[in-house]
Amino acid sequence: MAGIEPAPQPWRGRTLPLRHTRTSWNEPVSALRRSDSILRGVLTDSDVLRAFPAIKDIGDARLRKLSTDVWRFVSERNPAWTDIERIPLHPTMPIATHGNLVKHVIAMARLSEALVPIYRDLWKQDLDLDTFRTAVYVHDAAKVIEFSEKDGAIAGIPGYNHAIEAGRIVRELGGPEPLAHMVESHSLSGPLVVPRTRDAQLFLLMDPMCLNVFPEQGPGVLERHLKANGREDPHTLERYRSPS
16 A cells, blocks of 8 residues: 555665765755756656656555656756656657657556556466556656757767666665666667566566557667667568478
């Protein structure tokens, strides 16, 4: 139930530090040692919860807090994004065609809520919904650092891997290692990080299911994945000859 903390686990005894900014997340925004212009741009918990109100449904209080802490962490490194709704999926995926990052995240949260009971009922796989929800809310947050806007166009930092960076941020903020691995191996949009756990594998497969990116609109998710990994469509159908 929301608001009830489970028994402590090793990672949960640690605070969530933010280097060079606050001594504690509990300090007010006014305590940030930054210029007033930057302070006005940094995302607040209220901004994050306005975009993702279902974060409140995460029962584990520390995971619930981590879900907003990650967004504040990335925002303090690039305070230009003051409105999460304006963040696209990718610079090559305009919001008008493919929707924004917020819709992708909300879709993944809803899919998690359906997936967890299915695996429990059919295969006795005890997935933790709070873990999946938290992974959903933080997995693309590093795009705040990666993307910038200039003259109305969105550009990304060359070579920046938002998935790996998000996993690193989860670890830096004291999050659990299984969650960090889910996040770092979630993406098909760049070089693949092979998932090494059940939860990470499922999370990787969930991500492209929650993208409004289809061949009818241009390159689909899998075609983009192949190109990001230096491969092309193998044209299997055209090359196949039945042995019968």
